[in-house]
Structures are given as structure tokens and as C-alpha cells.
Amino acid sequence: xxxxxxxxxGMNETITSYCPGCTHGIAHRLVMECLEEKGLLxxxxxxxxxxxxxxxxxxxxxxxxxxxxxxxxxxxxxIKRVHPDKFVFTYQGxxxxxxxxxxxxxxxxxRGEKFCTFFINNAIYGMTGGQCAPTTLIGQKTxxxxxxxxxxxxxxxxxxxxxxxxxxxxxxxxxxxLDSPAHVRQAKKAVMRAIEVQEKKLGFAFVEFLSTCPTxxxxxxxxxxxxxxxxxxxxxxxxxIKCPEEVK
Amino acid sequence: MAKKLMKGNEAFAKAAICAGxxxxxxxxxxxxxxxxxxxxxALFEVGGEFVQAESELAAISMIYGAGLSGGRVxxxxxxxxxxxxxxxxxxxxxxxxxxVMINVSRGGPGVGTIQPxxxxxxxxxxxxxxxxxxxxxxxxxSIQEGVQMVYDAFDTADKFRNPVMILADGMLGQMMExxxxxxxxxxLKEEDIPKVKPWALCGKGVRGHKNVIKSLExxxxxxxxxxxxxxxxxxxMRKELTSYEAYNLEGAEVVFVAYGSTSRIVREAIDLLAKDxxxxxxxxxxxxxxxxxxAFDKIGKECKAxxxxxxxxxxxxxxxxxxxxxxxxxxLIGKVGGMLLTPVEIAEGAKKQLGVK
Numbered sequence: 001x002x003x004x005x006x007x008x009x010g011m012n013e014t015i016t017s018y019c020p021g022c023t024h025g026i027a028h029r030l031v032m033e034c035l036e037e038k039g040l041l042x043x044x045x046x047x048x049x050x051x052x053x054x055x056x057x058x059x060x061x062x063x064x065x066x067x068x069x070x071x072x073x074x075x076x077x078x079i080k081r082v083h084p085d086k087f088v089f090t091y092q093g094x095x096x097x098x099x100x101x102x103x104x105x106x107x108x109x110x111r112g113e114k115f116c117t118f119f120i121n122n123a124i125y126g127m128t129g130g131q132c133a134p135t136t137l138i139g140q141k142t143x144x145x146x147x148x149x150x151x152x153x154x155x156x157x158x159x160x161x162x163x164x165x166x167x168x169x170x171x172x173x174x175x176x177x178l179d180s181p182a183h184v185r186q187a188k189k190a191v192m193r194a195i196e197v198q199e200k201k202l203g204f205a206f207v208e209f210l211s212t213c214p215t216x217x218x219x220x221x222x223x224x225x226x227x228x229x230x231x232x233x234x235x236x237x238x239x240x241i242k243c244p245e246e247v248k
Numbered sequence: 249m250a251k252k253l254m255k256g257n258e259a260f261a262k263a264a265i266c267a268g269x270x271x272x273x274x275x276x277x278x279x280x281x282x283x284x285x286x287x288x289x290a291l292f293e294v295g296g297e298f299v300q301a302e303s304e305l306a307a308i309s310m311i312y313g314a315g316l317s318g319g320r321v322x323x324x325x326x327x328x329x330x331x332x333x334x335x336x337x338x339x340x341x342x343x344x345x346x347x348v349m350i351n352v353s354r355g356g357p358g359v360g361t362i363q364p365x366x367x368x369x370x371x372x373x374x375x376x377x378x379x380x381x382x383x384x385x386x387x388x389x390s391i392q393e394g395v396q397m398v399y400d401a402f403d404t405a406d407k408f409r410n411p412v413m414i415l416a417d418g419m420l421g422q423m424m425e426x427x428x429x430x431x432x433x434x435x436l437k438e439e440d441i442p443k444v445k446p447w448a449l450c451g452k453g454v455r456g457h458k459n460v461i462k463s464l465e466x467x468x469x470x471x472x473x474x475x476x477x478x479x480x481x482x483x484x485m486r487k488e489l490t491s492y493e494a495y496n497l498e499g500a501e502v503v504f505v506a507y508g509s510t511s512r513i514v515r516e517a518i519d520l521l522a523k524d525x526x527x528x529x530x531x532x533x534x535x536x537x538x539x540x541x542x543a544f545d546k547i548g549k550e551c552k553a554x555x556x557x558x559x560x561x562x563x564x565x566x567x568x569x570x571x572x573x574x575x576x577x578x579x580l581i582g583k584v585g586g587m588l589l590t591p592v593e594i595a596e597g598a599k600k601q602l603g604v605k
Contacts, residue, residue, distance in 0.1 A: 042453025045317070057460045063449040065316050065461035068339050071309035074301065078313030078321075079449065081271060081297040083438065086451050104309070107302035 008033040010041050012061045017052075021214040021221025023178035024052060024120060027091075028059055030184070031118055034191045035062070035087065038199075044087040045079050047072040049101075051093035052126040070101020073108035076115045087198060088115040094135040095125045098160050102134075105164070112169030112203040116194045119160060119206065122213040123232060130216030134158040137231055142216070157235060161208045165241040171203035173241040177210040177233060179225040186238075196247040203244075210236055251426035256391045256416065257282035259427050260350055261290065263398040264322040268433040269348070270296035271321040273310035275303055277329045278362040279418040280352035284324065294435075304329040308336030315345040316461045318441030318448030320402055324350040326418070327368050328359055331376060337411055338377025342463040344447075344478060346405035348398065349383075349413045352421035355559070355586040363586025364418035366508060369563035372415050373537040380475055382482050384412040384489060385536040387507040391425040393534075399430045404489065406445070408481050415536060417559070419509040419588070485538055492540035493532040499550050500529030502598045503576075505568045506557040507533045510589060514557050517594035528598060536564070544571035553601040557581045557594055577601070 007013075010032025018024045035041050044062040048054050050069035057064035067075050072090035080088045097105050097119050105117065124142055125131040132142040132149055135157050139148040149157075165173040172194055176187035187209060194205035210232045212224035219227055254262070261283045264272070272287040284300070291298045297314075301307035304325055314321040325333060330351045340347065351372060355365035370376070372385045384404060388394030394416055401412040436444055442454040452458040465471035496518060497503060506514040511532040518528045527550070531543045547554070554576045556565040562580040572578050581597040583589045599605070 043451040045449045045451060047313075054464050057458075057462065061452075061458055063452050063459050065313075065449060066343070066463050068305075068309060068335050071305065071336070074306040074309035075313035075316075077299060078271065078273060078310040078319075079317045081299070082314050082317035082319040082441075083450060103302055104306050107306065111299075 008036045010036045010061055012059055014059060016059050017055050019215040021212060021224055023209070023211040026178045026184060027118065027120055027209050027211065028056060030188050030191050031089070031091070032060055034188065034195055038195055040087045040195070044089070045083060047075050047079070047090040049090070049092040049096035051096050053091055053093060053120065056091050070096050070099070071104055072096070072101065073104040073113070073117065077108055077111070077113050080113060080115050087195065090115065090117045092117060092119055093126065094119070094121045094123065094133045098134040098158050106167070109164050109167045109170040109204045109206070112171070114198055114201050114203060116198050116205045116207070118191070119208045120211045121160070121208055121236065122211040123157070124213050124216045126213050126216055137235060159236060161206065161241055164206050169204050170206055170242065171244045172197040172205040172247065174243070175208040175210065175236060175238050175241065177228060177238055179210070179212065179228045183238070193243065193247045197244065200246050202246060251428050253424050254391065254427050255282055255424050256394060256420045256422065257352065258286045259391050259395050260398050260414070260416070261286040262429060263395040264348065265290055265294060265296070266430045266432050267320070267399045267402045268435040269320045269322045269402060270294065270435045271314040271319045272296070272323070273299050273301050273307045273314070273321070274324055275301050275307045275329060277326045279354055279421050280324050280326045280350070283350065283352070283421070287322070304332035305335060308333035311347050312336050312340050312345055315340065315347040316343065316449055318436070318445040318450060320436055321347045322350070323347060324352065326351065327353045327356050327365065330368065331371060334371065334377035337383060338375070338379055338381065339463055340411050341381035341383065342379060343461045344409040345461065346409050347411050348401045348405055349411060350398065351413055351415050353415060353417045355584060361586040362418065364509065364559060364588065365584070365586060366417060366510060366559035367561070367563060367584065368415065369536065369558070369560060372413055373539070382485070382537055384408070384410060384485060385415050386412070386534060387415045387536050388420060389508055389511045389532060391420060391423070392427050394420060395427050395429065408485060410481070415508070417508050489535050490538045490540050490542070491534040492543045493534060494543060494546050495530040495532065496527070497529040497531070497546050497548060499548055500527050501550055502526065502553045502555060502602055503529045503531060503547050503551050504555050504557050504594070504598070505531045505533070505564070507536060507564065510557055510559055513589050513591055514594055516591035517598070520591055520595040521598060526599070526602065526604065539567045539571070541567070541571040544573070547576070551576050553598070554578045555581055555598060555601060557589060559583055559588065
């Protein structure tokens with residue numbers, strides 16, 4: 001019988017700590033699947049953030065370290081200096097990357113660091129229990145915006161991909177979503193291209209994944225995917241924002 | 249080897265390169281900027297890597313990143329910058345990642361001043377970051393001593409898998425003295441890291457299973473177990489690393505305790521007091537953590553007063569009291585704001601304590 005799908009060797013055979021319906025698991029699998037297909041699992045060093053995915057090193061079967069909140073791009077910068085031919089990535093959520101770690105991600109992109117960042121945007125702080133994030137949508141209720149986020153009080157949600165795409169050192173920037181099989185397949189292509197940008201030492205590569213947080217959104221897994229589709233995608237448009245010729 | 253006239257900051261940087269350090273990450277801050285500047289060209293000349301970080305928070309994270317990758321790495325800053333770096337220092341202690349830091353300290357608190365200060369004693373020796381850990385802290389009194397400390401600190405950091413801090417001050421960083429540089433060591437090659445540092449992250453292919461450098465333990469039992477597991481190394485450090493210099497203690501009526509550049513001013517005060525027929529001695533802690541409490545047992549029965557001399561409102565004095573164990577009255581001669589003590593001030597202060605006019 002022909003095998004049509006196999007669980008990637010890049011993931012440990014264990015149950016993740018993520019809530020039912022959370023799309024972290026899909027993002028983890030995509031990154032590991034691509035690294036396996038590229039034959040890079042033995043030569044990869046990853047940096048886990050502060051947030052739910054601090055535990056990602058329990059599930060991804062590659063060398064990994066934890067980072068102080070938001071500092072993963074600075075850590076990856078140095079790892080790549082010591083091991084210039086290894087594949088280096090950071091995996092960060094929106095509280096980590098778009099709030100406390102804005103300085104580190106912008107400056108790493110600006111230096112054109114040759115690592116990849118996989119950015120999980122679920123429009124909320126997950127691990128601490130559903131507070132407003134810089135990416136929280138207008139009107140979205142969180143534990144620190146109980147009446148819903150307002151422009152007057154919090155400003156508009158930050159679009160990290162568009163912001164980073166303005167920086168010359170960022171060579172590849174794409175936003176994808178994990179709400180449907182079709183989008184997941186597109187997301188995998190984005191991860192592959194990001195890996196190739198690093199393999200070719202072209203500069204910084206960034207993939208933003210629109211993700212769900214059913215627990216803190218107060219929705220069922222299915223409803224959470226619908227909410228992502230109906231609310232996040234209109235504000236955070238999907239697609240390649242920047243891509244070098246070499247990986248097209 | 250012939251001696252060379254060098255500025256402290258540059259000599260410390262060169263000593264690190266001699267010790268095989270090939271990675272440096274820093275952020276400009278007075279009075280240590282020459283160290284960063286020196287590394288920016290000197291490291292490239294030996295095939296090393298230098299990044300001027302966007303902040304001290306990023307710099308310490310880069311230092312941690314290079315350390316956990318198995319690189320021999322140096323960081324440096326000055327007091328307010330070190331305060332920002334405490335996040336990463338605590339993280340590195342928690343994850344047992346070795347590196348060497350140089351703090352060319354200045355007056356505080358807050359932005360304070362750019363002149364020399366010793367008010368970083370607490371943040372250096374008491375763990376300015378969160379949690380249970382210690383940083384090994386050495387205080388040089390001369391540029392030559394600082395050079396040797398930096399040179400040796402990398403092996404100490406690697407041996408204990410713990411950060412080491414050289415607590416210099418603005419005076420040592422900025423002044424020039426003749427120094428003899430230590431011999432150049434062969435740097436660790438990337439391909440040798442898995443052998444020498446089997447815990448380091450190099451990609452799992454080198455060993456067949458993944459390495460994880462982690463700090464988080466959500467289960468309290470697990471964190472308790474981890475802290476208990478690494479805690480004995482601090483007892484070992486106390487046994488192996490405690491060091492001090494005792495000067496003129498025999499028959500001393502007054503014993504000064506001073507570290508770093510201040511200890512040199514105290515020596516002049518001791519000479520002044522000798523002219524007045526007053527015998528004074530000095531305990532100079534060389535390691536500030538672990539602190540040389542045993543040095544105080546060398547003080548003779550003639551001693552009537554122990555005086556902590558520091559460029560602060562009294563921080564090391566806490567350790568002086570722990571060492572003195574109420575055997576002698578302990579007092580402070582301090583100066584703050586970037587002002588320096590003078591030999592006359594110290595001598596007069598001692599006479600006052602002794603009740604001598």
C-alpha cells in the first residue's frame with residue numbers, strides 16, 4: 001500500500017500541552033515536516049519563546065533552548081554566529097514578538113540576520129489567560145479589554161508582517177492562516193520558502209501564522225476557525241508580502 | 249614579554265581574546281565603551297564575531313545565545329546597563345550557561361553619573377536578578393590584575409557552567425597602566441564544541457539525541473529538584489574560588505577593608521597613618537562572591553576598629569560585619585556621586601574612629 005501521509009519524525013511522539021483546537025500543533029508539525037523533508041532535523045537549533053509555546057521543545061525533536069520574554073531573535077542572532085551553517089529558527093507568539101520583543105525582532109530583521117522566525121498570531125495572550133495583545137482586534141473582548149478593544153484606548157492592532165516587510169534585511173515575509181486544509185497547505189509552502197531563504201543565506205525570513213485560541217476566545221475549535229476566517233483575515237490579509245527571486 | 253601601556257578597557261578586551269574568546273556582544277555605555285570599540289575590530293582580526301546589540305537586554309540575550317551554543321563569549325557594560333542585563337544573567341544561571349561579564353561600574357542610582365562608583369556591590373554579589381543563584385564576582389585593583397582575572401575567568405565559567413563577573417570601576421576602565429599580556433590560547437573550534445561542551449546546542453546530529461537548554465519548570469517539585477541539584481556547585485566555588493589579599497594586618501590597630509581601585513587609595517592612607525605612629529592594615533577581597541569572610545580571623549588582638557572603605561553609602565559593609573562577627577566595631581568611610589576618597593580623608597576618618605587627634 002502506498003503511504004499518503006506519515007507523522008513527521010521531527011515531532012516527538014507525545015501529547016502536546018496545547019488546548020483542544022489550538023493551532024500551535026499544526027504550526028509545529030509544518031515546521032518539523034519541512035525540516036525533515038529538507039534533511040535538516042540533525043542540523044537545526046530552535047529558540048522557544050515565553051508563552052504557551054515555551055513548551056515547543058518538548059514536542060519538536062531538534063536542539064532547542066528557551067528564551068527570556070521577547071528576546072528570541074537576539075539569542076538566535078548569536079547562535080547563528082557560533083554555528084553559521086546550522087539551520088536556526090525562532091518560534092514566537094504575538095505577546096512575545098509583537099509586544100515585549102518588538103525591538104529584538106525589528107533589529108534582527110534590520111541586521112538581515114540569516115535565521116527564520118515563525119510567528120504565531122492568535123490575537124491574544126494565551127498562557128497568561130487571555131489578555132489584550134498588540135494584535136487583538138478592535139471590539140475583541142479580552143480580560144484586559146472587557147468591553148472590547150477600542151482605537152481610542154489601545155490603538156489599532158499591529159500588523160507585524162507589513163511592518164517587517166519595510167525593512168531591507170527582511171528578505172522573505174508571508175502571512176498564512178491555519179483555519180482550513182487549503183490554508184494549511186499554503187502555510188507549508190511558506191515555511192519551505194523561508195527555510196530556503198536561510199539555506200541560501202539571503203537574509204531574514206518571516207512567516208506569520210494566523211492561529212486560533214479557542215480557550216481564550218471562548219469559542220469551540222470549529223467556531224474559532226470560523227472567527228479567524230471572518231475577523232482576522234480581513235484585517236490581516238494573507239499572502240506573500242516579500243519574496244526574493246532565488247526562492248520563487 | 250615586554251610590558252605595554254594600555255587603557256584598562258582595552259587591556260581587559262585583549263585579555264579575553266588571549267583567553268580564546270571569539271564572541272562579543274555589547275551596547276555602548278560610558279565608562280566602558282572603549283571595550284566595545286576595541287572588540288569591534290580586534291575580534292574580526294582573529295576570526296571572531298562582534299555584534300553591536302540594540303540594547304543591553306538584547307546584548308545579554310546574544311551572550312546567552314553564544315554561550316549555549318558552546319562559544320567562548322564576553323559581555324561588558326556599566327552599572328545601569330548591567331541592571332538591564334540582570335534578566336539574562338538570571339536566565340543563564342538558571343540554565344547553567346557560562347560566559348564572562350565585565351562591569352566597569354559608575355555612580356548611581358538611576359542614570360547616576362559616568363564617574364567611578366562602587367555602588368554595584370549589591371547588584372553584583374546579591375544577584376540583581378530574580379531567583380536563587382550566585383554569580384562569581386572578582387574585583388581587580390590594577391589593570392594587570394584585571395587582565396589576569398579576565399584571562400582565567402573563562403575557564404572558571406566553563407568549569408562551573410556559571411557566569412563570572414569582573415567588577416572593575418570607571419577608574420580602572422579609563423586609566424592606563426603598563427601590562428604584560430598573557431599568552432594567546434587556541435580558540436575552541438566549532439567542530440570540537442560537542443566534545444568539550446556536550447550540553448551545548450550544535451544540532452542533534454552530532455550526538456543522536458536532542459539537547460534542550462531550559463529554565464521553565466511548571467511543577468514546583470521539578471524546580472525544587474533542579475535548584476537542589478545545582479546548588480552544591482556554589483559550595484564548591486566557596487572552597488575553590490575565595491581569595492583576598494591581607495596587608496599589614498599584624499599588630500594593626502585599625503583594619504581597613506576595601507576592594508578594587510579604592511584599595512590602592514587605602515594603601516596610601518596606611519602610609520600616612522604610619523607617619524603618625526598608627527599601625528593600620530588592609531583586607532582586600534579579591535573575590536567579592538564568594539566573599540572571604542575567613543580573612544577576618546587573621547586580624548590581631550591589637551585591632552580596635554574595622555573600617556569598610558567604599559565608593560558607596562555602605563554596601564560591602566554588610567559582608568564586613570558578617571566577617572567581623574561583632575569582634576570589633578565596624579564603621580564606614582564612603583564617598584558617592586562619582587567622587588573619590590582621598591588618602592587624607594581615610595586617614596582622618598580612621599583617627600576619629602580610634603579617638604586619636
